[in-house]
Amino acid sequence: MPKISTKGASMPPSPIRKLVPFAEQAKKAGRTVYHLNIGQPDIETPDSMLDAIHHFAPKVVEYSHSAGIESYRKKLTTYYKRYQIELDYTDILITTGGSEAIEIAMMSCLDEGDEIIIPEPFYANYNGFSTQAHVKVVPIRSTIESGFALPPVAEFEKLISPKTRAIMICNPNNPTGYLYSKEELESLRDIVQKHDLWLFSDEVYREFCYDGKQYTSVMHLKGIEQNVVMLDSISKRYSACGARIGALITRNKDLQATALRFAQARLSPPTFGQVAAEAAIDTPDEYFTKVKKEYVARRDFVVSALNQMDGVYCPKPSGAFYCIARLPIDNADKFCQWLLESFSWQNQTVMLAPATGFYSRPDLGTDEVRIAYVLNLDSLKNAMKCLEEALRVYPGRVEKKMAAGNLA
Amino acid sequence: MPKISTKGASMPPSPIRKLVPFAEQAKKAGRTVYHLNIGQPDIETPDSMLDAIHHFAPKVVEYSHSAGIESYRKKLTTYYKRYQIELDYTDILITTGGSEAIEIAMMSCLDEGDEIIIPEPFYANYNGFSTQAHVKVVPIRSTIESGFALPPVAEFEKLISPKTRAIMICNPNNPTGYLYSKEELESLRDIVQKHDLWLFSDEVYREFCYDGKQYTSVMHLKGIEQNVVMLDSISKRYSACGARIGALITRNKDLQATALRFAQARLSPPTFGQVAAEAAIDTPDEYFTKVKKEYVARRDFVVSALNQMDGVYCPKPSGAFYCIARLPIDNADKFCQWLLESFSWQNQTVMLAPATGFYSRPDLGTDEVRIAYVLNLDSLKNAMKCLEEALRVYPGRVEKKMAAGNLA
Numbered sequence: 001m002p003k004i005s006t007k008g009a010s011m012p013p014s015p016i017r018k019l020v021p022f023a024e025q026a027k028k029a030g031r032t033v034y035h036l037n038i039g040q041p042d043i044e045t046p047d048s049m050l051d052a053i054h055h056f057a058p059k060v061v062e063y064s065h066s067a068g069i070e071s072y073r074k075k076l077t078t079y080y081k082r083y084q085i086e087l088d089y090t091d092i093l094i095t096t097g098g099s100e101a102i103e104i105a106m107m108s109c110l111d112e113g114d115e116i117i118i119p120e121p122f123y124a125n126y127n128g129f130s131t132q133a134h135v136k137v138v139p140i141r142s143t144i145e146s147g148f149a150l151p152p153v154a155e156f157e158k159l160i161s162p163k164t165r166a167i168m169i170c171n172p173n174n175p176t177g178y179l180y181s182k183e184e185l186e187s188l189r190d191i192v193q194k195h196d197l198w199l200f201s202d203e204v205y206r207e208f209c210y211d212g213k214q215y216t217s218v219m220h221l222k223g224i225e226q227n228v229v230m231l232d233s234i235s236k237r238y239s240a241c242g243a244r245i246g247a248l249i250t251r252n253k254d255l256q257a258t259a260l261r262f263a264q265a266r267l268s269p270p271t272f273g274q275v276a277a278e279a280a281i282d283t284p285d286e287y288f289t290k291v292k293k294e295y296v297a298r299r300d301f302v303v304s305a306l307n308q309m310d311g312v313y314c315p316k317p318s319g320a321f322y323c324i325a326r327l328p329i330d331n332a333d334k335f336c337q338w339l340l341e342s343f344s345w346q347n348q349t350v351m352l353a354p355a356t357g358f359y360s361r362p363d364l365g366t367d368e369v370r371i372a373y374v375l376n377l378d379s380l381k382n383a384m385k386c387l388e389e390a391l392r393v394y395p396g397r398v399e400k401k402m403a404a405g406n407l408a
Numbered sequence: 409m410p411k412i413s414t415k416g417a418s419m420p421p422s423p424i425r426k427l428v429p430f431a432e433q434a435k436k437a438g439r440t441v442y443h444l445n446i447g448q449p450d451i452e453t454p455d456s457m458l459d460a461i462h463h464f465a466p467k468v469v470e471y472s473h474s475a476g477i478e479s480y481r482k483k484l485t486t487y488y489k490r491y492q493i494e495l496d497y498t499d500i501l502i503t504t505g506g507s508e509a510i511e512i513a514m515m516s517c518l519d520e521g522d523e524i525i526i527p528e529p530f531y532a533n534y535n536g537f538s539t540q541a542h543v544k545v546v547p548i549r550s551t552i553e554s555g556f557a558l559p560p561v562a563e564f565e566k567l568i569s570p571k572t573r574a575i576m577i578c579n580p581n582n583p584t585g586y587l588y589s590k591e592e593l594e595s596l597r598d599i600v601q602k603h604d605l606w607l608f609s610d611e612v613y614r615e616f617c618y619d620g621k622q623y624t625s626v627m628h629l630k631g632i633e634q635n636v637v638m639l640d641s642i643s644k645r646y647s648a649c650g651a652r653i654g655a656l657i658t659r660n661k662d663l664q665a666t667a668l669r670f671a672q673a674r675l676s677p678p679t680f681g682q683v684a685a686e687a688a689i690d691t692p693d694e695y696f697t698k699v700k701k702e703y704v705a706r707r708d709f710v711v712s713a714l715n716q717m718d719g720v721y722c723p724k725p726s727g728a729f730y731c732i733a734r735l736p737i738d739n740a741d742k743f744c745q746w747l748l749e750s751f752s753w754q755n756q757t758v759m760l761a762p763a764t765g766f767y768s769r770p771d772l773g774t775d776e777v778r779i780a781y782v783l784n785l786d787s788l789k790n791a792m793k794c795l796e797e798a799l800r801v802y803p804g805r806v807e808k809k810m811a812a813g814n815l816a
Contacts, residue, residue, distance in 0.1 A: 001634045002573070002606050004666045008516040014672035017474060044467045053680060056461050059452045061648040061684070066425060096504050096652065099674040107540060108416040112520065128673030132515060134542070165410070198410050226409045240469040242679025244504065244652075258412045264422035265536030266507040271650025272461060272680035276469070 011131050015124045015357020022340035023351050032348040033340065034375060034383035039174065039321065041374040043239040043294070046287050052279035053272060064271050066263040068094025068247075072278040076247070079281050083206065085219040091251050093259050094269045098204050098233030098246035099125065105229050105248055106133040108258040109198045115163040116200075119151060121324065121358035121365060123174045123202065138164070139360040144326055144368065147315040148176035150184040156191050166198035167191065172205040172215070175358045175370040176324050177299075177317020179209055182216045189221045199224060204233040204246075205320035207288055210296050213318045219249070226252045236321075238280045239291075243273035295321050298373040298380055305384040306371075309391060311400060314371075324355055326368050330396035332356055336369065338394065345389040348382055367398070419539050423532045423765020430748035431759050440756040441748065442783060442791035447582065447729065449782040451647040451702070454695050460687035461680060471676040475668055476502025476655075480686040484655070487689050491614065493627040499659050501667050502677045506612050506641030506654035507533065513637050513656055514541040516666040517606045523571040524608075527559060529732065529766035529773060531582045531610065546572070547768040552734055552776065555723040556584035558592040564599050574606035575599065580613040580623070583766045583778040584732050585707075585725020587617055590624045597629045607632060612641040612654075613728035615696055618704050621726045627657070634660045644729075646688045647699075651681035703729050706781040706788055713792040714779075717799060719807060722779075732763055734776050738804035740764055744777065746802065753797040756790055775806070 016038050023033050067073065073089040080087050095101040102125075110116060112134040118126060120139035130137045138159050142148040156167070167188065172179045180188075192199045201218040209215045218228045233246035248259055263269075299316070303323055306314040311328030329335045332354035339349050353372075355365030373380060391397065424446050431441050475481065481497040488495050503509040510533075518524060520542040526534060528547035538545045546567050550556040564575070575596065580587045588596075600607045609626040617623045626636045641654035656667055671677075707724070711731055714722040719736030737743045740762035747757050761780075763773030781788060799805065 001660070001662075002517070002604050004662055005515065005517055005519045005522070007519055008666035008669070011666065011669040011673070013669055014474075017672045020473075038471075040471055042468065045469045049469070050464065050467075053464050054462050056458065059458075060450065061453045061457070061650040063446075063448055063643075063649040065428075066422075096678070097675060103674070107413065109410070109413055111413045111415055112542065114413070125673045125675075128669070132670070132673070134520070196410050241471040242469040242676065244676070244678040252409070254409075254412055258416035258419065261416070261419040261421055261536070262540070264425045265419070265533045265540070266511070267505060267533075268650065268652070270504070270652040270678040270681055272684070273678055276680070 007131065007134070012124070012127045012357070014128070016353050019336055019340060019351065022337055026340045026349060030347065031344055034348065034350045034379055034386065036371045036373070036375065036383055037351040037353040039236060039372050039374060040241055041236070041239045041321065042376055043291055045240045046238055046280055046283040048279045048283050049238060049240060049276040052276050056272065056275060061271055063268040064274060066268050067260055068092070068269055069274045069278065072274050075278055075281050083215070083217060085217055087249065090256065091249055093248045093256060093263055094274060095246040095248055095263070096269045097235065097244040098202065098231055101231040101233070101246045101248040102126070102129050102202070103132065104259050104262045105200055105231060106130065106135055107262060108255055109229070110135045110165045113163060114165040115161060116166045116168055117156060117159050117164060118168045120360055121148070121175050121355055123170055124357040126168065127360065136163070137360055142176070142178070144313065144315060144324060148173065148178040148324070150180055150188070153187045153191055160195055164195065164197060166200055168200040168202070170202040172209060172319025174205065174320050175322050175353070175355070177320045177322045179213055179215065179319035182214065185216050185218065185221060189224055192224050192227050197227060198229060199227050200229045200231060202231045204231070204236050207237050208292065208295055208321055209319045210292070210299065211318055229255065234277050234280060238283065240276065240280070243276055244270055245273040245277045295373070298377060299323070301377060302371060302373045302380055302384065309388050312391070321374055322370055322372050324368050324370050327391060328398050328400055329367055329391070329394060330398050331366055332369050334396055335394060338396070339390055343390050343393070345386045348386055350383040350386040350390070367400070415539065415542070420532070420535045420765070422536070424761050427744055427748060427759065430745055434748045434757060438755065439752055442756065442758045442787055442794065444779045444781070444783065444791055445759040445761040447644060447780045447782060448649055449644070449647045449729065450784060451699055453648045454646055454688055454691040456687045456691050457646060457648060457684040460684050464680065464683060469679055472679050472682060474671040474676050476500070476677055477682045477686065480682050483686055483689050491623070491625060493625055495657065498664065499657055501656045501664060501671055502682060503654040503656055503671070504677045505643065505652040506610065506639055509639040509641070509654045509656040510534070510537050510610065511540065512667050512670045513608055513639060514538065514543055515670060516663055517637070518543045518573050521571060522573040523569060524574040524576055525564060525567050525572060526576045528768055529556070529583050529763055531578055532765040534576065535768065544571070545768055550584070550586070552721065552723060552732060556581065556586040556732070558588055558596070561595045561599055568603055572603065572605060574608055576608040576610070578610040580617060580727025582613065582728050583730050583761070583763065585728045585730045587621055587623065587727035590622065593624050593626065593629060597632050600632050600635050605635060606637060607635050608637050608639060610639045612639070612644050615645050616700065616703055616729055617727045618700070618707065619726055637663065642685050642688060646691065648684065648688070651684055652678055653681040653685045703781070706785060707731070709785060710779060710781045710788055710792065717796050720799070729782055730778055730780050732776050732778055735799060736806055737775055737799070737802060738806050739774055740777050742804055743802060746804070747798055751798050751801070753794045756794055758791040758794040758798070
């Protein structure tokens, strides 16, 4: 029997999805499972998108241009203009989800063994994409104590080597919910400029900034226009994860030309999704106002419920729809599996993402979980009740003085 | 300004799409361009698929399972059963087009520097996927004189090295239209078994086998069940290229588990496309009977028209909807660009794919083009008329005794 590749063997399983078989078991056993493990919102997709699909007119479902449908790319420039991001449509390459935008950016900018600095905890699949591209992730740690703020510039400087080619951030952040300030982004700009690095920024959660805080894009930064690559997706913006439409955005023409060659190899992004995405640009502001209000209510409830649990600490995030909580447990992977395999409260349980998968060192995040507040308030109430009960009876509970101390 | 990667710089441009800017210019200048350069059929997508999209019921466009929607995977087993291919649904991983199936198969089975033997000319994007995966393509030449039959086993044996991990074929073949016989596949089976290699087979054109010839799948081969990977797509089958739905099919559980990790990193294949693809399985046989009849008429016309042109030779293919023709020209890339830039017959011209991109050595295919007979007969008649006229006036015309000799 032929062997699978070393690369294949080293691909990390998704920490967000690896517990799926246990969840399926729990459901087959008749239990309700609240999915807070994955950023799959229950928010309805805008009618504009579904209408466009219901009225899809062509008789042949054709390939689009490899860079995406031209009218869609042109219309997207009007969407970005609302955020004071001025683009020509040729600065935009449409991709199959944000995932493909990241894959193409990595392959276009980094070679085998090149290093990319990423504040951790980070979106787990960055590990997968780096493994695919044979790129080395150099993590720089942000801590729960600081609410996961950007580490100081001096810490970045320590990590820069001749192999460093890029810095990558996610803003607003998945998994922490942290929203980088203008000042933090300007400090990043300075490092990027000094060392002439690529700056990748995953900004798929820009619609979800709370408490009146300002979203600053890497596209706003002056002086590093040729270094900046924004990675985007409509998945969260319009609650349309399954459409698989993203974008790689850069004003660097060499990079656009290179990215297009990768895009040509895979022919084109999905046509149905693009048609829906183009229609989505007309989504009225009220849609977002309503959705944002809903997420704020969910966040406020979840973060407050968590911090009221004995031994639990959760900083309050300002963006996205995730938070990271520290729990009084021995091991997050064990705990999350146990929730699905062995725990039940009123025939319900909750599925969480162990934070270990969001760190690159195996000893980090072992008492943290990522919670996606993507379900309605009633479900979240039940889910938090489950978690509270579970922490009470979990055999691996560990009392930590630190955890309570962090509340101060 | 930061540099793009060496990998990015070495990505080959698509020979099928690299002339697109010249085609756009020609169209802007008011000329009709017949697109025989790309396998984008004008055949209508089955109503079943479009109906499914028009009635898409969910209110939230969710991610699917990373391996694809379970009901779709289950129903697909009934489709393959019609071809005497017995599968469990867990043997099927749904991908974003056949392209992604190839990418994932390569990354899962081959490491950097590993070798994959592919009969050339081959589908040009295999070069791109190999570059992405840092895999070395070892071409084995099939010739226009033999109608692009599989090279003899002895030729394969000569190329097998300690680095050889896989053989890849496309059957029915793109770009040649050649349909491998059962005997040819059995000879491949013997090599694969002897050296314990992976056997990748791109079988996206199985619906298009002509003249009563038998399609044999690698999935039919006995004794190498654990070595075989079938790469599939609905793009051509249902004229639904833009749906971006393919599949990686293997009974090797280690490979399925590895492929799933790559699939999890990119989250899920497109939801709309999967819903349409599931409905497509109910497409009545009459659809295919009609489509096949149409392609046979197109092939017969094109191949005959080509062979009637002075100095042109084109073997008659038994499958897919491509043929490769040898033309009396100095350079296929120059000629194809000239067709778009400088030639016009009754304000029309034709876009062809230079065959150079389907070979790995730059000196091969320089007097060959790939023609996709994907347009209706009227368009094909005009396109062939354009080509005939173009060959008459092309400044780089080269008289070759060989070409005519091959007609015998």
